[in-house]
Amino acid sequence: MADFQIEDLRVSVEGREILKGISLGIDKGEVHAVMGPNGSGKSTLSHTLMGHPNYKVLGGRVLFKDRNLLEMPTEQRARLGVFLALQYPVVVPGITMSNFLRTALNAKRGYDGKDKSKAIAPKEFRALLKSEMGVLHMDDSFLSRYVNEGFSGGEKKRAEILQMAVLKPEIAILDETDSGLDIDSIKFVSEGVNRMRGPELGILLITHYTRILEFVRPDFVHVLVDGQFVLSGGPEVAAALEKTGYAEWVKEPQAAAQEA
């Protein structure tokens, strides 16, 4: 049994079955890439793992720290050490990045507004942000801006990785953190992720393209097509996909056009 074990997960959205029996084990220290064409169910997997209410679990379990994640509310999953970087980060007007990050971190540390000893000291918090924002090439002005408001695509994705760096999860799900980014942003984001790699972190790196895998080298690669894994292996799977794309599995012209 891996540290984070997905067992035969079946999920429906709006009454349609999208994930049709997904099993995957992630040990801390490992990077697993999940690749697949558009509409194959990658974000359904990421949202389900974090507990999004629109995704209905039809069957299966997700075991982490002897608990079934699927029975817990989202915030409890986060406290337990699971993190999701969203494919489409949400704008939160009126809440500054700095306030948001501090509140999230304090919530994870168990600070409920009463026991001040659990809250991070302002000086420590500033030092933490400064070093992480340096790696991500983000300047201080981000901290006083509202969460994702007016951020470019690259800035939003970097802001997600900054959250990850602050919250220090044990299992991080990165949903197309590379999509829509120019090569510099992919490099900064990859540096941020690589800096956190290590024996205490397992990563589920969801991507459509192989490009980010040149910078964040996966240990395992799984190909998701129509809600099922059709192929799993080592980095060589990504190398093969680089050449052939998903054509072997995606035959319908409609799906091919959507992919292009």
Ligand code: ADP
């Ligand atoms: P991917 O991330 O691999 O591109 P998704 O998991 O986003 O794929 O989508 C898989 C399928 O589920 C698609 O057919 C999509 O239209 C459908 N789907 C996902 N989320 C929703 C939703 N909130 N409402 C309706 N359909 C959805």
Ligand code: MG
């Ligand atoms: Mg997606």
